[in-house]
Amino acid sequence: MLLKRDARDPALAGRLLLGLFACVLAWPLGHLAGVNPTALVEPANLRVVGSFLSGFWPLAHDRFFLGLLGDALLQTLAIATVGTLLALLIAVPLAIGSAVSLSISAIGPAESSHWRTAVRQTLRALTLLLRGIPELVWALLFVRVFGLGPSAAVLALALTYGGMLAKVFGEILDSVDRRPAQAILAAGGSRFEALAYGLLPNAAAELISYTVYRWECALRAAVVMGLVGAGGLGQLMDQSMKAFNGGEIASILSAFLLLVLLSDALSSVLRRWMAAAPAQGHQRWITAWGLVTLAGFVCIASWRHIGLDLGALLSDRAGSDIARFLREFIPPSQDPALLAKIGSGALETLATSLVGTLLAACMAVALALPAAGRNGTLPKALTRFVLNLLRAVPELVWATLTVLAAGLGPFAGALALALHTGGVLGRLYAEALENAPPAAEIALRNSGAPRALAFLYGALPEVAPQWLAYTLYRWEINIRMAAVMGFVGAGGLGQLLYFELSLFRLDNACSVIIAMLLLALLVDQASARLRRRMG
Numbered sequence: 001m002l003l004k005r006d007a008r009d010p011a012l013a014g015r016l017l018l019g020l021f022a023c024v025l026a027w028p029l030g031h032l033a034g035v036n037p038t039a040l041v042e043p044a045n046l047r048v049v050g051s052f053l054s055g056f057w058p059l060a061h062d063r064f065f066l067g068l069l070g071d072a073l074l075q076t077l078a079i080a081t082v083g084t085l086l087a088l089l090i091a092v093p094l095a096i097g098s099a100v101s102l103s104i105s106a107i108g109p110a111e112s113s114h115w116r117t118a119v120r121q122t123l124r125a126l127t128l129l130l131r132g133i134p135e136l137v138w139a140l141l142f143v144r145v146f147g148l149g150p151s152a153a154v155l156a157l158a159l160t161y162g163g164m165l166a167k168v169f170g171e172i173l174d175s176v177d178r179r180p181a182q183a184i185l186a187a188g189g190s191r192f193e194a195l196a197y198g199l200l201p202n203a204a205a206e207l208i209s210y211t212v213y214r215w216e217c218a219l220r221a222a223v224v225m226g227l228v229g230a231g232g233l234g235q236l237m238d239q240s241m242k243a244f245n246g247g248e249i250a251s252i253l254s255a256f257l258l259l260v261l262l263s264d265a266l267s268s269v270l271r272r273w274m275a276a277a278p279a280q281g282h283q284r285w286i287t288a289w290g291l292v293t294l295a296g297f298v299c300i301a302s303w304r305h306i307g308l309d310l311g312a313l314l315s316d317r318a319g320s321d322i323a324r325f326l327r328e329f330i331p332p333s334q335d336p337a338l339l340a341k342i343g344s345g346a347l348e349t350l351a352t353s354l355v356g357t358l359l360a361a362c363m364a365v366a367l368a369l370p371a372a373g374r375n376g377t378l379p380k381a382l383t384r385f386v387l388n389l390l391r392a393v394p395e396l397v398w399a400t401l402t403v404l405a406a407g408l409g410p411f412a413g414a415l416a417l418a419l420h421t422g423g424v425l426g427r428l429y430a431e432a433l434e435n436a437p438p439a440a441e442i443a444l445r446n447s448g449a450p451r452a453l454a455f456l457y458g459a460l461p462e463v464a465p466q467w468l469a470y471t472l473y474r475w476e477i478n479i480r481m482a483a484v485m486g487f488v489g490a491g492g493l494g495q496l497l498y499f500e501l502s503l504f505r506l507d508n509a510c511s512v513i514i515a516m517l518l519l520a521l522l523v524d525q526a527s528a529r530l531r532r533r534m535g
Contacts, residue, residue: 032351034411055246076232078306080218083157090162095169098123130163132517136484139225150231150306220394260392332510349492352410353482356417363422368429390423413490436462472527479523
């Protein structure tokens, strides 16, 4: 009987082994992540959550609070915009310097030089450092140096997003066809002309599209950083949560959700506009200059709103404050007791990220089917609304709620990751299903196979590699988020870092941040290797 089943399904043995391995791995991961589903239904936790949620209605709407909310909303927009602008100023030279396709030796004939390779590798290492440290950690450090306010959030976004943009910009430029640049060189053009007119125009639409996407992400990050005193909606929410004012929290969350949905809609309109722009001719340049002019006005207005003073940040006084901070921060502590805590926290953080990602993948699979329109139009619309709601709320905001439901510890962090990432993966899974070739599934249905089997053996094999790639990519992001979940009591390295910074033990904090960076790089490498093997 088993042989007959294997004959019909040659992949059955591999699937059984993979399932068995997952079951064996699940127990230690669940133990490290403190998985305890019964905590969600304990009467004490249910009373706390019920009491907290009951205070959400009615929403706060008095004139004084709405004034504060409006100002915080504008400040969050300004932080995201200026932070993305500064990130671009960091990312562009890093991407140009580290991209192989923009090196002189790669474009045309040039003498080989080891120093060029060394510079390129150094810039890539700097890019890894910037994006490896979560923006919330940068914000916490800048708050310690420059004090409370939006300046810390702007600088934190500039560094982390500068590294992220530089990495992706470099990958985009490396994937561009080099033949136009080589043709310009062969015709006697300068190397600058080859770069400006041969490579960059072909990548411009993709570069702009990714920048707009990063601005969307910066809005969510700006709210999260406010929870550590870096201004905007997050700081106002932190004040309301400490006062247990449910009406104000509900109003802030509603305003933030509206902001995220509007930014998503604006981003989609901009991307469609750019895609519809003619590839050549004066209309393309009108579109480009229109976008540049609009972005310039928004950046100037945002800069003025938050009152960012780069002169003050670069002054002698600021320099002396930074120098004093670095003297206490470096070198990192090597205390054995601390290193033992870091090792334990790193394992807890890794388990939290894995459990949260796995739970999110399960949730995404369940929601992707109706979101792809397989159950009708109304379920599709409702499910997509749920997915937008889940991914619109940042992980750290979810964590403040899951801590109430599950108690302090890594399980709350895993649940928060699962809720946000489930919304992200659900949307990606649904889009992959909609774009998958339907021929195999249709053939199975026409042959009389049940709907479930037609999906399992017709549609699922088409989308499974893409789903797995999306899941691994989100795991890379979740390891960084799991590392900061402890700021709200969700365990791991974040909780240890928050504890050390609260006691002003900056050398200990430096050791924890190094551990965060190494853990993030380890997961990046593991995820990249798995994706290459799948490819």
